[in-house]
Amino acid sequence: DAGVTQSPTHLIKTRGQHVTLRCSPISGHKSVSWYQQVLGQGPQFIFQYYEKEERGRGNFPDRFSARQFPNYSSELNVNALLLGDSALYLCASSLALARNTEAFFGQGTRLTVV
Amino acid sequence: GQQLNQSPQSMFIQEGEDVSMNCTSSSIFNTWLWYKQDPGEGPVLLIALYKAGELTSNGRLTAQFGITRKDSFLNISASIPSDVGIYFCAGPNDYKLSFGAGTTVTVRA
Numbered sequence: 001d002a003g004v005t006q007s008p009t010h011l012i013k014t015r016g017q018h019v020t021l022r023c024s025p026i027s028g029h030k031s032v033s034w035y036q037q038v039l040g041q042g043p044q045f046i047f048q049y050y051e052k053e054e055r056g057r058g059n060f061p062d063r064f065s066a067r068q069f070p071n072y073s074s075e076l077n078v079n080a081l082l083l084g085d086s087a088l089y090l091c092a093s094s095l096a097l098a099r100n101t102e103a104f105f106g107q108g109t110r111l112t113v114v
Numbered sequence: 115g116q117q118l119n120q121s122p123q124s125m126f127i128q129e130g131e132d133v134s135m136n137c138t139s140s141s142i143f144n145t146w147l148w149y150k151q152d153p154g155e156g157p158v159l160l161i162a163l164y165k166a167g168e169l170t171s172n173g174r175l176t177a178q179f180g181i182t183r184k185d186s187f188l189n190i191s192a193s194i195p196s197d198v199g200i201y202f203c204a205g206p207n208d209y210k211l212s213f214g215a216g217t218t219v220t221v222r223a
Contacts (some may be wrong), residue, residue, distance in 0.1 A: 006156075007198055008220070033209075033210065033211075035211075040130075040215070041215055041216075042118075042204075042213030042214055042215050043157070043200050043202075043211070043213050044213075044215055045210035045211065045212075048209040048210060050209075053210045056209030058210065058211055063203065090156050090157070092211075100160050102147065102159055103147075103159070103204070103206075104159060105149075105156035105157045105158070105159075106156050107154075107155050107156045108154075108156045110154070
């Protein structure tokens with residue numbers, strides 16, 4: 001069974017550019033969340049989507065946006081990139097929205113902004 | 115927001131040794147999750163704990179859900195080189211997971 005898949009695995013962008021990251025959840029999982037992980041820290045929550053609706057948003061600027069498609073895959077978009085956006089972006093999928101549901105992560109997209 | 119504190123921040127251990135790490139929170143959690151992350155990879159779920167006082171094992175890993183619901187412990191027995199990595203505790207809060215900063219484990223062969 002395929003796990004959570006993310007693309008691309010690595011990306012280099014210039015300040016001011018736009019980026020789109022993609023995630024396919026585990027088959028049967030309806031919830032997708034996005035996390036940002038900078039070096040030396042734990043992942044920080046950005047968004048959660050369930051059944052194509054945004055269910056939660058972390059403390060990130062409006063330059064960050066996301067959406068979930070009918071097949072439950074998801075995109076994370078970041079506009080007007082800053083050097084500080086360089087990080088590992090992780091997608092997590094879970095079966096449902098319940099609080100105690102375990103989340104399974106993809107391998108991440110390493111974004112470098114120069 | 116939720117703050118999880120992990121200790122120690124890092125550790126060097128001898129192959130074959132047992133190691134313990136813990137995670138404390140300023141707030142109560144109803145679930146504790148332990149993840150391991152290898153360099154360049156996403157976190158992999160090791161153990162999930164759902165009940166205060168619960169002790170759960172996964173191979174050489176054993177984790178406990180503290181009875182106060184504000185802490186959790188992870189033990190690794192008989193360390194091997196592939197135990198190298200960063201171990202994170204996480205607690206679900208509504209729609210998100212809050213993570214600690216991680217414990218970095220390095221094994222000396």
